[in-house]
Amino acid sequence: MLCKTIPLDASDHPVKSVTIYQSSAAEVTRTFTVSxxxxxxxxxVSGLSNAIDADSPRIHGLPENVSVLDICCDVRSGRxxxxxxxxxxxxxxxxxxxxxxxxKSMHREEYEALExxxxxxLQAGMSPKDMNAFLDSFLARKRxxxxxxxxxxxxxxxxxxxxxxxxxxxxxxxxxxxxxxxxDAKDDCSADFQLTYLVSxxxxxxxxxxxASSTSExxxxxxxxxxxxxxxxxxxxxxxxDTALTLCTASSQTLQSLSIPSIDSLKLIEIGRRxxxxxxxxxxxxxxxxxxxxIAILDFSATLKYVCVPRKGPSAFIExxxxxxxxxxxxxxPVSVFMxxxxxxxxxxxxxxAEESFDCVLGVDTAIKVSSEQKSRTEQEPExxxxxxxxxxxxxxxxxxxxxxxxxxxxxxxxGAIPLGNDASKISVAxxxxxxxxxxxxxxxxxxxxxxxxxxxxxxxxxxxxxxGGEKDGLYEWICEVSxxxxxxxxxxxxxxxxxxxKWEEKTN
Numbered sequence: 360m361l362c363k364t365i366p367l368d369a370s371d372h373p374v375k376s377v378t379i380y381q382s383s384a385a386e387v388t389r390t391f392t393v394s395x396x397x398x399x400x401x402x403x404v405s406g407l408s409n410a411i412d413a414d415s416p417r418i419h420g421l422p423e424n425v426s427v428l429d430i431c432c433d434v435r436s437g438r439x440x441x442x443x444x445x446x447x448x449x450x451x452x453x454x455x456x457x458x459x460x461x462x463k464s465m466h467r468e469e470y471e472a473l474e475x476x477x478x479x480x481l482q483a484g485m486s487p488k489d490m491n492a493f494l495d496s497f498l499a500r501k502r503x504x505x506x507x508x509x510x511x512x513x514x515x516x517x518x519x520x521x522x523x524x525x526x527x528x529x530x531x532x533x534x535x536x537x538x539x540x541x542x543d544a545k546d547d548c549s550a551d552f553q554l555t556y557l558v559s560x561x562x563x564x565x566x567x568x569x570x571a572s573s574t575s576e577x578x579x580x581x582x583x584x585x586x587x588x589x590x591x592x593x594x595x596x597x598x599x600x601d602t603a604l605t606l607c608t609a610s611s612q613t614l615q616s617l618s619i620p621s622i623d624s625l626k627l628i629e630i631g632r633r634x635x636x637x638x639x640x641x642x643x644x645x646x647x648x649x650x651x652x653x654i655a656i657l658d659f660s661a662t663l664k665y666v667c668v669p670r671k672g673p674s675a676f677i678e679x680x681x682x683x684x685x686x687x688x689x690x691x692x693p694v695s696v697f698m699x700x701x702x703x704x705x706x707x708x709x710x711x712x713a714e715e716s717f718d719c720v721l722g723v724d725t726a727i728k729v730s731s732e733q734k735s736r737t738e739q740e741p742e743x744x745x746x747x748x749x750x751x752x753x754x755x756x757x758x759x760x761x762x763x764x765x766x767x768x769x770x771x772x773x774x775g776a777i778p779l780g781n782d783a784s785k786i787s788v789a790x791x792x793x794x795x796x797x798x799x800x801x802x803x804x805x806x807x808x809x810x811x812x813x814x815x816x817x818x819x820x821x822x823x824x825x826x827x828g829g830e831k832d833g834l835y836e837w838i839c840e841v842s843x844x845x846x847x848x849x850x851x852x853x854x855x856x857x858x859x860x861x862k863w864e865e866k867t868n
Contacts, residue, residue: 362399367391369406369597375553376603377561377643378634379591384412385561387597389554395425395544407536408558408596409434415557416538425550429541432556449525456518463511470504473497561593563606565654565692567708571661571679571721572699576765579677579721585657587687594647604641606654607634608690635687657685663721664770667729669758675727675771682716689717698722726763727841729773731756739859748859753791758849762841769815769840777833777853778865786857788833792850793818801829804838809847815840816847 369389378386393402413432421427538554568586573579589606593599635654643650661679683689689711696703696719703722711717733756740749756775762768780787790797795805802822809816816839823829837849857863 362401363396364401364403365393365395367393367402367404369404374597374599374602376605377599378605378607379561379563379593380607380609381563383562384557384559385593385595386555386557387595387599390551391554392549392551394549395542395547397544397546399428400542400544402540402542404538404540404554405435405536407538407556408560409535410558410560410595411536411538412557412559415555417555418540418542419553419555421542421550421552422548424545424548426543427540428543429539431539433537435535435537449522452518452522452525456515456522459511459515459518463508463515466504466507466511470501470508473501473504558595558597560595561591563589563591565589565690566651567689567692567694568697569694569719570697570700577724577726578764578766579663579724581661581663583659583661583679583681585659585681585689587654587657587689588651589654590649590651591643592647592649593643594645596645598645599641599643601640601642604637604643604652605634606637608688609634655685655687657687659684662770664772665724665727665768666772666774667727667760668774669729669731670776673729675724675729677721677724679719679721680716681719683711683713686713688712694719696721727768727771728761728763729758730761731758733757749856750859752855754853754855756851758837758851759846760839760841760849761846762843765843767840767842771837771839771841773837773839773849774821775835775837775851777835777851778855779833781857781863784857784861784863786855786861786863789854789856790852791854792852796820796835807837809849814842816849 372389372391374387375390376388380386387408389404391402391404393400411432411434413434416430416432418427418430538556540554544550566588568588570584570586571579572582591604591606637652637654641652659681661681664678664680665675666678667673667675689708691710692708694706694708696706698721704720706719708717708719733754735752735754737750737752740751742748758773758775760771760773762771777790778788793805793807795807796818799805799820801820804817804819807816807818816837818835818837820830821828821834821836823831828834835851839847839849841847855863
């Protein structure tokens with residue numbers, strides 16, 4: 360019995376699902392229904408993407424009485440010679456369209472200028488003869504401007520039709536991939552099957568919108584909404600219409616060369632979710648443009664603190680520490696921060712697994728005021744025989760934190776720095792206040808009593824990160840609570856001792 364050849368155009372059959380990897384690849388699944396005869400059948404699927412990976416096509420879902428004997432994939436080049444020429448022509452036509460649009464704008468401005476000029480001569484007073492001549496000229500100029508705009512609209516419409524035709528042809532030339540399947544059927548039957556293949560030219564990346572809010576009194580809410588979104592683009596040559604879409608954080612191994620890896624030691628860790636199915640079907644044209652979709656809207660609870668760095672400015676920044684209590688793995692990506700739906704800032708999120716936390720600045724609390732004043736006094740040490748005369752300068756830094764809110768504010772963090780000594784110049788620094796800090800370890804809280812108006816005040820050396828911070832760098836921070844409408848004064852004092860003739864100044868490292 361002769362073989363039966365079944366030609367199929369991919370554009371006539373739906374894309375059932377697409378999985379997009381972050382490695383500029385996507386796995387496409389199309390569904391087909393064919394009538395097979397008993398014996399050998401050749402199924403030719405044309406109109407697939409030029410970017411198809413020739414080794415990737417697979418057939419799934421055939422009934423048990425049908426077996427696949429061979430799968431062959433190639434990209435036919437018969438119509439591809441004019442792709443570059445058509446692209447150049449499309450760009451040329453688009454340039455002509457832009458020029459016509461500019462010319463139309465000029466005629467529009469001329470028309471509007473005529474509309475404005477009709478009143479000024481009338482107000483100046485004109486003879487009936489001059490008036491008639493003016494109106495004849497005015498109407499003629501207006502008619503000409505309208506006629507020019509209408510002619511330009513016609514020319515633009517013609518250009519758009521020509522561009523659309525060329526783009527349609529170019530899209531066909533971007534779909535020259537073909538898969539030929541040889542299948543053997545035990546008897547005549549109708550068969551549904553799925554064709555799965557990989558294409559390059561598709562990618563996605565995450566981005567986030569973080570929404571915070573405050574009450575009418577200005578108190579920042581602990582509730583945070585994180586809009587987890589994806590920017591997707593594809594230029595595979597295939598339009599994906601009403602398709603089930605899955606975004607995957609892994610890379611497609613099929614498009615990568617393989618080698619025997621070295622063996623590494625193993626440990627058990629908890630892993631986050633690696634792929635996400637978009638709830639509703641989507642359509643993604645092959646236009647190379649970024650299309651933005653929402654993966655999930657996540658509700659988190661934040662721990663808030665107000666961070667001040669008086670040496671750099673008077674602002675109190677609202678910093679939120681947010682724990683990822685969702686099942687989603689938050690990939691690194693840009694974050695836009697909004698407070699009460701108003702844009703605040705842009706930042707970047709690092710990779711955050713489930714149950715990990717990340718920090719984010721929500722804005723500046725303008726009701727918390729911070730000011731500082733530094734005083735100094737110098738004492739000359741008595742001269743001694745055979746000893747270099749020395750002097751001691753006592754530096755006193757007074758930092759005032761004022762809470763302008765009608766509610767108490769806790770976890771106000773005021774960060775400061777004590778200058779470091781200079782061995783080469785024989786300059787030493789000794790911390791005097793706050794008491795107990797000089798004997799504390801890095802990160803160890805030292806309670807401080809400031810009087811009746813203050814409570815829960817403590818100070819500590821910062822905890823070093825990446826080898827920076829802590830006592831060795833002279834970095835410390837106050838943690839305090841400020842009552843509604845009250846102010847507290849934080850005092851730091853240190854002695855700088857060195858040779859009497861040596862002049863010094865504080866300088867930022």
